[in-house]
Amino acid sequence: MLSKSINIKEIAKRANVSIATVSRALSGNNNVTKETRSKILKIAHELNYKPNLLARSFVKGKTNIIGLILPDISDEFFSEIIKSVDDTSYQDGYFTMVISSHGNRSLVESINTMMNSRIVDGLIVLLSSVNDEIKRTLSSHRIPVVAISGDTSIGNYDIITVDNYKSSRDVVNYLFKKGYKKIAYINGPSENSDAILRHKGFCDECKKLKLTINPAWILNGDFTLLGGEEATNQLLQNKERPEVIFAANDMMAVGCYNSLAKNGYKIPDDIGVIGFDDILISEYLTPPLTTIKVDTETLGKFATEKLIDRINGNDTSKHQVITANTELVIRKSC
Amino acid sequence: MLSKSINIKEIAKRANVSIATVSRALSGNNNVTKETRSKILKIAHELNYKPNLLARSFVKGKTNIIGLILPDISDEFFSEIIKSVDDTSYQDGYFTMVISSHGNRSLVESINTMMNSRIVDGLIVLLSSVNDEIKRTLSSHRIPVVAISGDTSIGNYDIITVDNYKSSRDVVNYLFKKGYKKIAYINGPSENSDAILRHKGFCDECKKLKLTINPAWILNGDFTLLGGEEATNQLLQNKERPEVIFAANDMMAVGCYNSLAKNGYKIPDDIGVIGFDDILISEYLTPPLTTIKVDTETLGKFATEKLIDRINGNDTSKHQVITANTELVIRKSC
């Protein structure tokens, strides 16, 4: 293990040239004769030379690694983001370093470490809720930062977001057009920015359409399957039953399905269900779930491209909020 | 952005000491007077000094980053591994760098790059299939390597594995005890080592129990939901119907569910289904899926602990194959 590794100096010695020439020959573009270059390349290959990326990064002040900070990574949404970010960054010659900040390791701590370590050239941060400390930390701008966040209050960084508010209104509108008047709503976590906006969209569109919101039909959820199930159980204890349940995300919608099945309700005949996110399984539930498709691939791609443009100095514009599209996917659940 | 960052030299100047003393004071353990230490710490804090981890790693020849190479990372199985690896490594003071090797970027290429870049101190590689080139590359041992793999033919690296073979036999045995005699099997990808062993376990246990294997009931699958659905469709075209379908993974079992529902079969009354993996949704399908639980958390934890022990030189034993436990989770699908 870790056998004495050969370096540029060794190659230089064998090729009878200076290390500068070796460096130039290996890096490609500079002025080196064909003969010297091929001689050096040959030796490098024979010795199975691999450049010390650490040394290179150190002197260049650039690692070509971007950091991706996540609240938690066992969620499907996050793993799709990881994939998308990694794909995109790799195409531009970057590696992706995933840092999860859940557990006792706080988000702010992770951001601070990564900001200053010089290990990453830029940072993509997935934010589920935002407070002043986080905003301040993200804005301290040693390196470029892009946030993927529902909260779009501008800081010293770019934001990629989903139009939660409008999409939520679209949902209500769609339900209304289908003839539903009695809509229950299962909310997400109270601090979650996406959840807040989805809830607001729900309320506002109901008001606009003059749909009365029954307070007993607004349930607290936590974006988990179990949360959705429990909320639905609670909902069904009311005397009056809604015609349709709008779950603020698909995971909770799956919880709805379970609760409804256990309580003997048929979807969509007895009660309809509609979700938000379009996770992988939604299409394969029985019945397939009607939901809002959040395009995580685009989300990750936008974030990465923006970040790399910032890193390379190709984008020096003011910090922006970029909104990724959503789409109502109509299936069979309502 | 990237404002001139302060370094140890700057602190030394202000504190009127040498950079060596600053380094010692900041790194904690060495011989420094209380007064000098606190003076240096105070100045460092005032200047908001953050050590250049890149420089440190460079001189120490150690980055405290472990690399995690995945075939593809949009899969739930992988995201659980990521989480587990990241959690475990963080507790030991390591960061995790995720590298996906799907698409045009080959696995061997990723391994080679990471092996020699000095960016990672060790490598965890998720292997779905193994060939000689991969084995050779992994064995070239510049840094310690741990493979999470179904294929346990030993190379110059540790292997963490799941007992696919035995678990698969357990499944057949369980079905047999429940009175099932006619078992169909949906296979995984032909090169996938896990799939190969699961299939072998199925066949061997059937033989042992003298269950006749109907060749028309052995279907090719690809571990995807759609693959499972198509295989089931095909299966149902036979005149004779099996009593139960053993899907080599849960994703395909979900596909079974869909096909059976569409074709008007009730689970488990008309046909039973059993899976392998116990993914998140399995518990919440209707009916809940009976399956083999693969403990991904333990898998990732074992791999990480082994790797870090190797990196630190705390483990110089011969390379091992460590098998993580599985468990038959009995639910309602058969």
Place this chain on the structure above:
DNA sequence: TATTTATATGTAAACGTTTACATATAAGTA
């Protein structure tokens, strides 16, 4: 007091690259 030992600090090299600058050679131009 004289000598040894422990403690605190400084000096300078080392890690493996890249790159600004200097220099030597070759090619082009007047």
Place this chain on the structure above:
DNA sequence: TACTTATATGTAAACGTTTACATATAAATA
């Protein structure tokens, strides 16, 4: 030819740490 320009190569500094070694001072011992 003599001068300019382009090209190829070398020299050495730089990046920010850590650390082996040397040294100076303080404390302990004989």
